Amino acid sequence: MSSTPPKPNRGPSAGPENRRALVAAARQVFAADGFSAPLSAVAKRAGVGQGSLYRHFPDRLSLALAVLDENVGELEEHAGLPDATLDTLLDVVIDQALVTSPFVEAILGEGDDPRVIALGTRLDRLAHALHAKELAAHRIADHVEPDDILMAISMVGATLTRIPDSHRADTAARAKAMFRRSFGR
Known part of the structure; x- marks a missing residue:
């Protein structure tokens, strides 16, 4: 070895x-x-x-949070691009989900940890900013809320981490199509 x-x-x-x-x-x-x-x-x-x-990283959770911090940073960076859309953000989430499911699972029971709360706050700001951008560009309907975007991100990530590799691409495409129909004007 x-x-x-x-x-x-x-x-x-x-x-x-x-x-x-x-x-x-x-x-x-x-x-x-x-x-x-x-x-x-x-x-x-x-x-x-x-x-x-x-x-x-004094403990396993600290290491998981460092990985997820990088993921959120990548999402923030992507959302800040002039041509970023909810659809392209979901592509980034899909790519991340395939590698980071163990880290997400690790923090699920740690919702009171200030570091987990800080990551959640960053995701919330990202969803609000993307929501405003999508509304201004008339790419989403008025009934869509920032929390809907957070739910979409969470649902896609959680779903893709729990299905076989051979079904992930098709499932990701179906999820994106479903969100387009639900969020569209």
Whole structure:
């Protein structure tokens, strides 16, 4: 079994790079082996020691939140693009859902955690901004609320994480078509 050799210790200057490597490794390890995979496997995949892992992420939830924070950042970045629409945002959610379902599952019971609340607040702001943009462009009906957009994002993500790979593309296309019909003018 081959493994990535540990990186030479560069001290505090390596911190940001190590953190990025750990988040990327967590995506891979947990997507392949589930959220209960050993944290040592994440450190090994990232090419860092376990001490570095625990310095950045003192517990499993912290690691899950770091991955989801990146996802929300990607959604925010996408929603800020001039040509972003609800349809294109759902495409990003679909891509993310295929890799991050273990992380979403991990935070479901942590709704009172301030870090989870902060992620929810960011998603809420994103939904409100996209809602205003879609209304102004006349791409959604007046009856659609920002919470409807949040529900659509949640439903697509949750559904895709629970079905076999072979059905995901068709299910994603059907979900997007359903939202278009429900939200359209």
